[in-house]
Amino acid sequence: MGFRRKKVVLVRIETSPEDLKGMNSAEGILTARGGMTSHAAVVARGMGKCCVSGAGSIKISYKAKTLEMSGNKYKEGDFISLNGSTGEVYDGMIKTVDPEMSGYFGKLMKLSDKKARLAVRTNADTPLDARVAREFGAKGIGLCRTEHMFFGGDKIIAMREMILAEDEEGRRKALAGLLPIQRKDFEGIFEAMHGLPVTVRLLDPPLHEFVPHDEKGQKEMAKVMVVSLETIKAQVEALSEVNPMLGHRGCRLGNTYPEITEMQSRAIIEAALNLKARKIDARPEIMIPLTGTLAEMKMQEQIVRTTIEKVFEERGQKIDFMVGTMIEVPRAALTADKIAQSAEFFSFGTNDLTQMTFGYSRDDAGKFLPIYIEKGILKNDPFQVLDQEGVGQLVEMAVKKGRKTRKKIKLGICGEHGGEPSSIEFCHRVGLHYVSCSPYRVPIARLATAQANIMNKRSWKKMNK
Amino acid sequence: MSKAKYVYLFGDRKAEGNAKMKNLLGGKGANLAEMNLIGVPVPPGFTITTEICTIYNEKGRDNAISLIKEDVTNAIAHVENIMGMKFGDQKNPLLVSVRSGARASMPGMMDTVLNLGMNDNAVEGIAAKSGNPRFAWDSYRRFVQMYGDVVLGMKPESREAEDPFEIIIDKMKKKRGVTLDTELPAEDLKEMVLQFKAAVKKQTGHDFPDDPWEQLWGAIMAVFDSWMNERAILYRKLNKIPDEWGTAVSVQAMVFGNMGETSATGVAFTRDAATGENMFIGEYLINAQGEDVVAGIRTPQQITIEGSKRWAKLANVSEKERAEKYPSLEESMPEVYKDLFQTQENLEKHYRDMQDMEFTIQDGKLWLLQTRNGKRTGAAMVKIAMDMLKEKLITKEEAIMRVEPDKLDELLHPVFDKEAVTRAKVVAKGLPASPGAATGQVVFHADDAEKWASEGKK
Numbered sequence: 001m002g003f004r005r006k007k008v009v010l011v012r013i014e015t016s017p018e019d020l021k022g023m024n025s026a027e028g029i030l031t032a033r034g035g036m037t038s039h040a041a042v043v044a045r046g047m048g049k050c051c052v053s054g055a056g057s058i059k060i061s062y063k064a065k066t067l068e069m070s071g072n073k074y075k076e077g078d079f080i081s082l083n084g085s086t087g088e089v090y091d092g093m094i095k096t097v098d099p100e101m102s103g104y105f106g107k108l109m110k111l112s113d114k115k116a117r118l119a120v121r122t123n124a125d126t127p128l129d130a131r132v133a134r135e136f137g138a139k140g141i142g143l144c145r146t147e148h149m150f151f152g153g154d155k156i157i158a159m160r161e162m163i164l165a166e167d168e169e170g171r172r173k174a175l176a177g178l179l180p181i182q183r184k185d186f187e188g189i190f191e192a193m194h195g196l197p198v199t200v201r202l203l204d205p206p207l208h209e210f211v212p213h214d215e216k217g218q219k220e221m222a223k224v225m226v227v228s229l230e231t232i233k234a235q236v237e238a239l240s241e242v243n244p245m246l247g248h249r250g251c252r253l254g255n256t257y258p259e260i261t262e263m264q265s266r267a268i269i270e271a272a273l274n275l276k277a278r279k280i281d282a283r284p285e286i287m288i289p290l291t292g293t294l295a296e297m298k299m300q301e302q303i304v305r306t307t308i309e310k311v312f313e314e315r316g317q318k319i320d321f322m323v324g325t326m327i328e329v330p331r332a333a334l335t336a337d338k339i340a341q342s343a344e345f346f347s348f349g350t351n352d353l354t355q356m357t358f359g360y361s362r363d364d365a366g367k368f369l370p371i372y373i374e375k376g377i378l379k380n381d382p383f384q385v386l387d388q389e390g391v392g393q394l395v396e397m398a399v400k401k402g403r404k405t406r407k408k409i410k411l412g413i414c415g416e417h418g419g420e421p422s423s424i425e426f427c428h429r430v431g432l433h434y435v436s437c438s439p440y441r442v443p444i445a446r447l448a449t450a451q452a453n454i455m456n457k458r459s460w461k462k463m464n465k
Numbered sequence: 466m467s468k469a470k471y472v473y474l475f476g477d478r479k480a481e482g483n484a485k486m487k488n489l490l491g492g493k494g495a496n497l498a499e500m501n502l503i504g505v506p507v508p509p510g511f512t513i514t515t516e517i518c519t520i521y522n523e524k525g526r527d528n529a530i531s532l533i534k535e536d537v538t539n540a541i542a543h544v545e546n547i548m549g550m551k552f553g554d555q556k557n558p559l560l561v562s563v564r565s566g567a568r569a570s571m572p573g574m575m576d577t578v579l580n581l582g583m584n585d586n587a588v589e590g591i592a593a594k595s596g597n598p599r600f601a602w603d604s605y606r607r608f609v610q611m612y613g614d615v616v617l618g619m620k621p622e623s624r625e626a627e628d629p630f631e632i633i634i635d636k637m638k639k640k641r642g643v644t645l646d647t648e649l650p651a652e653d654l655k656e657m658v659l660q661f662k663a664a665v666k667k668q669t670g671h672d673f674p675d676d677p678w679e680q681l682w683g684a685i686m687a688v689f690d691s692w693m694n695e696r697a698i699l700y701r702k703l704n705k706i707p708d709e710w711g712t713a714v715s716v717q718a719m720v721f722g723n724m725g726e727t728s729a730t731g732v733a734f735t736r737d738a739a740t741g742e743n744m745f746i747g748e749y750l751i752n753a754q755g756e757d758v759v760a761g762i763r764t765p766q767q768i769t770i771e772g773s774k775r776w777a778k779l780a781n782v783s784e785k786e787r788a789e790k791y792p793s794l795e796e797s798m799p800e801v802y803k804d805l806f807q808t809q810e811n812l813e814k815h816y817r818d819m820q821d822m823e824f825t826i827q828d829g830k831l832w833l834l835q836t837r838n839g840k841r842t843g844a845a846m847v848k849i850a851m852d853m854l855k856e857k858l859i860t861k862e863e864a865i866m867r868v869e870p871d872k873l874d875e876l877l878h879p880v881f882d883k884e885a886v887t888r889a890k891v892v893a894k895g896l897p898a899s900p901g902a903a904t905g906q907v908v909f910h911a912d913d914a915e916k917w918a919s920e921g922k923k
Contacts, residue, residue, distance in 0.1 A: 007904065007905035007906060007918075008905045008906050008907075008908045008913075008914050008917045008918055009903055009904075009905040009906065009907055009908070010908055010909075010911065010914045011907050011908070011909055012909070012911075015911075018911065019911035020911075021911065021912075021915050022908075022910065022911025022912060022913070022914035022915045023911065023914070025914045025915045025917075025918035025919070026903075026905070026908070026914045026918065027903035027904065027905040028901070028902075028903025028904075028905065029899075030895070031895070035896060036896055036898055038898070040898065041896070041898035041899060044898060044899035045898070045899040047899075048877065048878065048899075048901070049899060049901070049903075050878065050879075050899055050900065050901035050902060050903040051898040051899035052895040052896065052897070052898060053895055053896045053898035054895050054896045054898075055893045055894065055895030055896075056895070057893055057894070058893050058895075060909065062909055062910070065909050067907055067909075069892040069893040070892040070893060072892060074907050075907070076906075076907055076908055076909060076913075077906050077907065077908075078906065078907050079904065079905065079906055079907075080892075080904075080905075080907055081881070081889065081902065081903065081904040081905075082902065082903045082904075083881065083886075083897075083902050084878075084897055084898060084899045084900045084901045084902070084903070085875075085878075085897050085900040085901065085902075086897055087894050087895045087896050087897040087898075088891050088893075088894055089891065089892055089893040089894065089895065090886075090889040090890060090891055090892065091889065091890045091891075091892045092889065092890075093904050094881050094882065094885045094886055094889050094902070094904050095881070095882035095885040095904075096879040096880065096881055096882065096902045096903070096904055097879060097880055097881070097882055098879050099876055099877050099878060099879060099880075104741075104847045104848045104851045104852075105847055105873075105876055107851050108847050108850065108851055108864070108865075108868060111854075111861055111864065111865060112865055114861075115861065115862065115865055136877075421870045421871070440874075440877050440878070443873050443876075443877060444870040444871065444873050444874065445870075447865065447868060447870045447873060448870045450865045451865055451866055451870070454862045454865060454866060
């Protein structure tokens with residue numbers, strides 16, 4: 001592989017979204033708490049990073065910066081080793097061997113690409129992820145989550161300023177500060193994916209996820225924004241929601257605060273134009289999250305297009321782009337014919353679609369899903385293996401309705417299911433154009449797309465007649 | 466309506482079943498039949514179908530037996546004919562193995578009885594015929610122990626409880642002042658058979674069955690019972706195998722790898738299951754039974770010269786010592802090796818996949834006891850598929866379908882150097898949350914991780 005690996009192991013009692021960049025910099029992650037679906041585990045798998053979670057016997061002191069295992073005390077800087085396939089933690093350094101991407105593996109991948117109909121894209125939020133996925137053979141980015149770009153260092157401060165602003169004017173001021181940061185991030189990603197499509201999803205998560213909940217962070221923000229700590233506290237309080245996953249998020253943010261959508265659209269297109277000047281071919285596809293109605297989609301589309309026209313005028317230059325939507329709310333699937341009037345592409349966000357179709361909160365499902373599977377109520381975890389009978393019906397319906405309105409509508413999937421073989425086979429059968437999965441699942445998906453085609457050769461021919 | 470067929474014969478290069486009949490005959494039974502059809506030497510026998518297992522579980526023992534009694538009687542006669550032996554005979558007794566075999570492989574989950582047909586008459590016949598009384602009495606001793614455990618319920622219920630047979634063995638070894646049971650002479654083994662039987666009588670209130678037919682029915686039903694034992698049920702649950710499938714039972718003439726220096730037993734693969742290298746590979750032990758290879762008391766020897774030399778290099782054994790103490794089968798029994806080599810080639814060509822085989826050599830004659838598509842690592846899976854495509858053994862589509870997508874995961878992450886990890890010390894254990902191997906310096910905060918990594922601290 002082309003990039004250089006540096007050697008630290010991040011040891012935490014548990015991890016949170018703020019640790020993302022540090023996790024990405026580490027060779028591996030060891031946590032004392034949390035199961036197979038803990039934050040650390042899910043994120044590490046997405047990154048293809050080794051992780052041992054829930055090692056209950058270890059003692060961590062953040063204050064003293066020490067770790068105790070089997071009676072040995074380890075200080076910051078001491079060497080340990082992890083085996084994420086067995087859960088074992090070792091004393092000291094152990095030589096590792098890098099995976100072999102060429103030879104037989106390369107031949108198998110080439111052969112698979114020849115036999116596959118579905119293209120494989122990747123979910124990537126950083127240029128590094130994009131490059132890894134490209135080396136693994138990804139044919140573009142199917143999901144670039146812009147919110148992940150806001151964590152770490154000064155970026156989060158600028159983001160918090162925007163969120164904690166008391167009015168539109170304050171927000172616009174903060175957004176103006178965010179614009180160059182976002183533009184730079186997009187340039188990095190587009191460059192890594194030059195010549196290939198990149199689907200950028202506009203801001204999706206509830207805003208309270210970004211704000212500081214500890215007093216230290218709140219004091220810092222008060223200082224930066226020159227307001228009282230009480231003002232910050234009140235703002236944070238106001239942002240809290242009873243059910244944030246169904247709350248003020250997705251396109252609801254962009255429709256209530258259009259200036260966010262404006263800033264992001266501008267950053268995307270300016271980045272693409274900057275690259276064009278350097279003869280780098282950027283192909284942005286702007287994706288509206290959590291659409292449920294045509295009106296929601298139309299309003300976002302209009303903001304996006306108006307902003308982009310303005311940028312084109314300013315620059316005296318144009319570039320091809322697309323505007324489409326995630327299909328992740330059941331209502332969007334049910335009214336896909338209408339939504340397709342405004343959306344040039346659909347990307348099935350099957351994580352949320354599963355969550356809302358079953359009515360299972362993904363964050364709370366760990367309490368009952370294992371029991372449901374053990375008792376045979378469910379055959380599989382529907383967040384891992386797409387529920388073809390129920391959720392799949394919505395996907396199939398949306399595909400048909402979308403095509404009826406817009407014959408050439410581009411169709412893909414970007415949920416976790418995009419890297420799971422049986423779900424990929426389903427995507428093949430219903431006639432999607434691509435699947436998108438985390439970088440380290442790309443080779444698995446490439447093989448699975450070929451297998452799907454071999455298993456369904458006849459049905460595919462029929463569908464395309 | 467013609468009578469349903471529940472018992473399928475095989476032997477002497479003929480068989481009533483074939484490899485496609487896994488649902489009825491189980492994986493093992495179907496492959497035993499198939500091997501006969503393609504001319505591989507397999508001890509003769511018969512397979513009772515999975516349907517009888519279902520009937521046994523639904524309608525009970527008597528019902529099941531009545532459906533197959535006549536067929537099983539005829540099937541034993543078929544085996545007797547081919548082998549020129551007789552069940553329960555004093556001069557030339559036929560011994561059989563009784564094994565389970567489900568549609569999907571369930572290794573070690575169900576029960577097996579070996580050396581069935583053994584009694585006070587038969588043991589004399591085997592001692593005389595083999596010229597090896599110790600071997601005969603050891604086989605008898607093993608049979609009483611295995612039958613006692615599997616069929617008569619002598620296996621202790623809890624792990625803490627002592628095994629009555631093991632107590633007797635330990636006492637006998639103490640008396641002799643030896644540590645291995647292989648060091649006990651024939652007369653001790655004879656004494657042990659008596660004591661084992663007495664222990665059975667004491668615990669169950671019944672005499673140990675001497676009648677081979679009674680032994681056979683007991684063993685067949687015990688294998689059916691083992692379909693519903695706790696560990697088999699758990700295994701099926703974990704591997705999503707339906708309870709309704711049931712197991713077949715294969716009864717087969719015994720062949721012995723422990724009849725002396727011209728006998729042996731072993732396991733072989735048509736290609737290396739770890740790396741996928743296209744090289745015939747395997748291990749064998751002279752004068753041993755299958756379980757001895759697995760038990761690891763003796764060091765198994767390599768089958769091919771090439772494999773033997775590679776092994777010696779890793780084990781730091783000189784060429785002289787290797788050739789003297791651990792010769793390959795290719796060197797120690799060149800004729801049998803030639804047969805085995807030809808057989809493995811035929812099997813791989815026929816099944817068009819890497820085979821995992823068990824064989825026994827009895828008195829210089831090769832017998833195959835089992836063949837199946839071999840389990841393999843992710844790397845071997847990819848290499849074997851691509852090699853077989855190149856060799857035109859399989860098509861492009863087949864090559865693609867041969868690789869399990871999830872197994873590729875093994876190839877995509879760094880792994881520990883095999884040798885280095887054997888010297889490492891495990892200091893804690895957690896959940897295997899995300900695969901791969903990592904080694905590095907401990908940091909406790911995400912921003913430190915970022916900082917250290919960007920500085921390239923080593």
